Amino acid sequence: MISISRGTAIARKELRQLLRDRLTFGMIIGIPLLQMTLFGYAINTDVRHLRAAVADQAGTQRSRMLVADAEASQVIDVVDHVDTAQQLRARLRDGSIHVGVLIPRDFERRIQDGSRVAAQLLVDGSDPLILQSALGLRALPVAGRERRNRRFGGMQTFEVRAYYNPERRSEVQIIPGLIGVILTMTMVLFTAVAIVRERERGNLELLITTPVRTIELMTGKIVPYIGIGLIQVTLVLLVGSILFRVPIRGELSDIYLAALAFIMASLSFGLLISTFARSQFQAAQMTLFFFLPSILLSGFMFPYDGMPRPAQWIAEVLPLTHFVRMIRGIILRGASIGEVGAEAIPLAIFFAATLALALTRFRKRLD
């Protein structure tokens, strides 16, 4: 006979245990909240405040007004003024801007003419969402042209030139960042679990009675995973370039250098988790809590520029944000490690801080 009361007994017991397991309970409440706020904040396909530089070669009152109008639309924020198209392209490549506004010397004549576009937008096409927003600027009205516009069949103000992903294939944009997403998940989880497993199985009690030093234990634990991480990078690069024809424009050595910096930061964070987690399951839960904001706020899914300030502050702390910037720069825009290397500094700080914290938290003690 199936007994309802026995079934209820199990259900009540389960619920009681669930309420006592704070971390699991936290996940039940926390994950939906976290997902909703992060998604709510981050999903913003109508991206605004794209960092832009202007090369105003005309230098007329009208050209300055055009730039001011573009900025007033909030699609772009002008962060710099340069002289040549070449300089705009260089800044696109190193990732410091997403949009370059090029106003040619014959701007006024083009306005009068009306059959030609008046100016150019040079856009970082490696992110389709950015490109889409920039396309919204094409028809920005310019003083003295409205009437003629009608006559000439609606010639646009701006011609948009997408760089780095002219076919606008989404896999091209996703795969470089995917390296970072995969590494975040595996590297953090592997190291966290590797130490917690020893604690759980009792190996650690023996190990800490031996002359092994904390630093030896920690480095011994993470070094093998550096190798594993680099193998994963190779795998994604191979599959990405063969199957998805993602162009690898930068140097391989630069890709591996960037990956190495990122792997170290992820591993040391895994070590830090291992000093908190009491079980492998807890380690996995904590990793998930780190993984979610990483994937949502790093710019991997949604452009950084479109996120509100607080989300951007969080993003700046996350290693994945900096890695995504570096790796897209190197793979898609052919940037060198020198050009995007500034992003490695936050990674190094993150690595040093989490490692130091992990080392001080991990004592060769049971209490």
Place this chain on the structure above:
Amino acid sequence: MDEPYAIESNDLTRRFGTLTAVDHVTLRIPHAQIYGFLGPNGSGKSTTIRMLCGLLAPSEGNATVLGLQVPKQAEILRSKIGYMTQKFSLYDDLTVRENLEFIGEVYSLPRHRRHQRVGELLERYDLGDQTDQYAGTMSGGQRQRLALAAATLHEPELLFLDEPTSAVDPQSRRDFWESLFALCDAGTTILVSTHYMDEAERCHSLAILDRGALVAEGPPRKLKSEISETVLEIEAEQLRAARTALDRIDAVESVAQLGPRLHALIEADLEHPEQTVRAVLDEQGIEARVEKVEAGLEDVFVSVTRRRETSPARP
């Protein structure tokens, strides 16, 4: 060995929240002895050993192990001690040889010496046939020998063994104790915890722990001869009835069943204990053989843990 004792502790205490797991334990353990911790589960044996190894900080009191303060100088101590944890703590997914080699490396034994030691120990502890077997697939006795091999690989002066025979059959236990005597003869000091009386009996000296406190200490023989009660052995058909009858006698402090017999602890100042007990049993119509016997370790254990229970001095 400049210091007179291998282990010295004064009022060693450890609290976990409101629970006092180890309660003002003062120890003097000489060199090259097998010293036992006897006590039931939860009496603080493991916690004391962990403090002596420097794995737990005492809440109060202090301890000196091989002349080194713990936990302050624990790092220096580590290469001089071996610790066999209560729960098997080698790697289940490594083979016997891999485990031993790993431990050898961790203790920085030079390569040649390491191979030599591993070979020696595989032979000494009869693990030759299991060399390439995963530790996780071995029997309790085999694991225990492997754990002992690992704990002694670096030839420590002092060996801590926490309930080493709890998952082991009687024959393996006897063999294991032979190995301990061999180590002790070679000069190793051994501190072993157990809840088996027959094992405690084999120790040179032992400490009886009860709910964290040290309630008796000394060589087993001395503990038995100094017991403060008279021990009567009662053999009867109706053990249960006999027991009920005994419990009603004021002078009977406790009754414990040992196989087919009862052991009763009687206040020492009761005159003619045998006759008194016999009279009571006769009165109840219980046929029994009553005999005054030498105290066993079990009796000592009951005696000292009982005294603490009844003493009002416990804070």
